[in-house]
Amino acid sequence: MFKLLLIEDDVTLFEEIKERLTQWSYDVYGVTDFANVLADFANIQPDLVIIDIQLPKYDGFHWCRMIRSQSSVPILFLSSRDHPTDMVMSMQLGGDDFIQKPFHFDVLIAKIQATLRRVYDYSSEPSKLRAWCGSTINDDNNTVSNQKASIELTKNEMYILKILIQHKNKIVSRQELIEYLWNDEHFVSDNTLTVNVNRLRRKLDDLELGRYIETKVGQGYMAVEEESACD
Structure with missing residues (x-):
C-alpha cells in the first residue's frame, strides 16, 4: 500500500480526499503541525506528497523546497491558484505535477496513479x-x-x-x-x-x-x- 502525505489545511476537503483515496487502497496521512511539516514528512516517509500552495505559516512552495532539499519523493501540487506563474514555479521547485481546484476526482486519481507508476515501476528494476x-x-x-x-x-x-x-x-x-x-x-x-x-x-x-x-x-x-x- 502506497503512503500519501496530504498537506491540506481545509479540514473538510482533507477528509473528503482522504476518504476517496482510502477507497483506492492508499494510506493517507495529514499534517499535525503546519509550522513543522518536515517533522511529519520524516515520520511518515511517504511515497508521494500532495500539497496545497496556500497554507498556514509557510506556503506550499516553501515546503516543496524543504522536502526537495532532502528527498526526491514525487510531489503533486493541488491548488485553487490558477496563474501560470504558480504552475511554472511549482515545476521549477521540483514539483511533478499541478492540479487545479476545483478538480474532478478521476483526474486526481489518474495523476496519482501515473506518477506512482512512473516513479516506482522503473525504480523497482535492478539498478544500472x-x-x-x-x-x-x-x-x-x-x-x-x-x-x-x-x-x-x-x-x-x-x-x-x-x-x-x-x-x-x-x-x-x-x-x-x-x-x-x-x-x-x-x-x-x-x-x-x-x-x-x-x-x-x-x-x-x-x-x-x-x-x-x-x-x-x-x-x-x-x-x-x-x-x-x-x-
Whole structure:
C-alpha cells in the first residue's frame, strides 16, 4: 500500500480526499503541525506528497523546497491558484505535477496513479550504471557524476535523461516524451515538459553537460554523444 502525505489545511476537503483515496487502497496521512511539516514528512516517509500552495505559516512552495532539499519523493501540487506563474514555479521547485481546484476526482486519481507508476515501476528494476559523455548515470540514487561534480535529479528529471540517452543522437519528439513520462497526454501540459527539461539542463550545467541536451525546434530533444561533441 502506497503512503500519501496530504498537506491540506481545509479540514473538510482533507477528509473528503482522504476518504476517496482510502477507497483506492492508499494510506493517507495529514499534517499535525503546519509550522513543522518536515517533522511529519520524516515520520511518515511517504511515497508521494500532495500539497496545497496556500497554507498556514509557510506556503506550499516553501515546503516543496524543504522536502526537495532532502528527498526526491514525487510531489503533486493541488491548488485553487490558477496563474501560470504558480504552475511554472511549482515545476521549477521540483514539483511533478499541478492540479487545479476545483478538480474532478478521476483526474486526481489518474495523476496519482501515473506518477506512482512512473516513479516506482522503473525504480523497482535492478539498478544500472550508464555512461554518457564521460559521466556516470546511477539509477539507484538518481545521480549523475563526472570528474567535476555529482548532482542529484528528481525522478522526472532522471527519467527524461534516461529516455534521451536510450535514444542518443536521435530526436525524441515532445509528444513521445509526454507519452513516456505521463502515459496519458490528456493529463499533462506541454509547458510542464518544457519546465522539466529546462530544469534538467540547468542541473547538468554543473557538470558542463547541459549543452549536450539539444533542443530541436519544432521537433523535440536529443541527447548528443559523439567524441567531438563530448570532449
